[in-house]
Amino acid sequence: MNKKVFNPREINKGVRPVLTHKGRNSGKSYQTPLDAHAVDGGYIFIANYGPGSDWVQNILAAGSASLRVDGENVELTNPRLIGKGEAWEQLATTTAKEPPALLKITDYLRMDTE
Numbered sequence: 001m002n003k004k005v006f007n008p009r010e011i012n013k014g015v016r017p018v019l020t021h022k023g024r025n026s027g028k029s030y031q032t033p034l035d036a037h038a039v040d041g042g043y044i045f046i047a048n049y050g051p052g053s054d055w056v057q058n059i060l061a062a063g064s065a066s067l068r069v070d071g072e073n074v075e076l077t078n079p080r081l082i083g084k085g086e087a088w089e090q091l092a093t094t095t096a097k098e099p100p101a102l103l104k105i106t107d108y109l110r111m112d113t114e
Contacts, residue, residue, distance in 0.1 A: 017069040024061035042112040051107040076111035
């Protein structure tokens with residue numbers, strides 16, 4: 001449902017940040033609308049569907065991705081999963097809202113701009 005309905009609608013609206021990444025098997029370019037949280041030296045993304053999500057696995061395999069945010073493209077490198085504690089230490093000064101506990105999110109994707 002997300003890939004075929006929600007994601008294309010969100011991308012077409014042009015409001016949310018969009019992460020562009022390569023498929024780890026197909027090499028095809030994919031676009032995924034996500035909340036991108038700017039932190040010192042990079043961005044943190046909440047892996048709502050867990051670290052096994054295709055977009056997370058694709059980025060970890062490729063080692064990089066591109067983020068379109070506020071009309072600008074930002075190249076991101078050094079993807080890595082970080083735990084909830086480390087993520088929220090870095091997100092404490094942002095407007096990010098912690099996901100509901102019932103989602104049991106423990107993994108976040110951190111990427112660098114430099």
